Every structure is written in structure tokens, then in C-alpha cells.
Amino acid sequence: MxxxxxxxxVINHEGKHFKVRGPLNVPRSPQGHPLLVQAGSSEDGRDFAARHAEAVFTAQQTLDEGNGFYTDLKDRAARLGRDPEQVLILPGIVPVIGDTEEEARELDAAAATLSHLTGGRGD
Structure with missing residues (x-):
């Protein structure tokens, strides 16, 4: 402890944005501070991750894109004076499974027709 x-x-804080009874009764994390995670692959996101993140969640579409993202992010971290091994990359995957590769590709194409960009943004 x-x-x-x-x-x-007891804190009993009531503010404009939240209220909390407090205190938080969980032990401190092993690293002593919150884990800093960046999600995304934009240029700004990569820069932020290289400078600050301990872990980066990303979803690349191909192995080549994933390898490129990995290399780029590690290089950015090194240029900023960070140990690239201290920046972990958490790859996201969306498996599409069929009885054959052709069926899996057809299922993937069919699923792609069901998503709407504006709906995904909450517009």
C-alpha cells in the first residue's frame, strides 16, 4: 500500500465536468504512472506517439504497411532521443475467414459495402 x-x-469533489466521491482505492500501477497509449496512424499521431507514447495501437491493411509503420515509428522515436524499444506497437487485425481464400475475399468485399463513413464518425 x-x-x-x-x-x-473522502474527496467529495463536485465540479463543472464531473463529481467524484474518491479516493481511488486501487494500487499504483507498476510503472508508477498511467500508461500513455496513442491510437492512430496519421502524421500528427505518429509524431505524438514517437514523442510521448509507451504503446501505439494501429491497424495497417497489409504486412508491408505494418512493417513500414513499425520502422517509421521506431525511427521517429530514435530521432527524438528515445529508446525505440520502449515504444510498443499493438497491431489491430480484423480477420475475415472463409472456407477458401476466395470466399474470405468475397466476404470482406461484402462487409465493406455495409459501412458508411459518415455513420462511423457519428454524423
Missing amino acids: HAEADRVH
Whole structure:
């Protein structure tokens, strides 16, 4: 425990954006601070991740794109003076499974027709 339980008091904060009884009664994380995770692959996102993130969630469409993303992000981190091995990459995948590769490709194409860009953004 990192605090003396008898000295911890209820916070009872009520503000404009949230209210909390508090305190949070979970142990401190192993690294001593929140894990900084970046999600996305935009140029700004890559720069932010290379500078700050401990883990990066990304979903590339091909193995070549994934390898390129990995190399680019590790290179950016190194140029910023960070140890590239301290930036973890969490690849996202969306498997499409069929009895044959042809069937899987057909299922993937059919699924692609069902998504709408504006709906995905919540417009």
C-alpha cells in the first residue's frame, strides 16, 4: 500500500465536468504512472506517439504497411532521443475467414459495402 489508510479521506469533489466521491482505492500501477497509449496512424499521431507514447495501437491493411509503420515509428522515436524499444506497437487485425481464400475475399468485399463513413464518425 502506498498510503496510510487512516489518513486517506473522502474527496467529495463536485465540479463543472464531473463529481467524484474518491479516493481511488486501487494500487499504483507498476510503472508508477498511467500508461500513455496513442491510437492512430496519421502524421500528427505518429509524431505524438514517437514523442510521448509507451504503446501505439494501429491497424495497417497489409504486412508491408505494418512493417513500414513499425520502422517509421521506431525511427521517429530514435530521432527524438528515445529508446525505440520502449515504444510498443499493438497491431489491430480484423480477420475475415472463409472456407477458401476466395470466399474470405468475397466476404470482406461484402462487409465493406455495409459501412458508411459518415455513420462511423457519428454524423
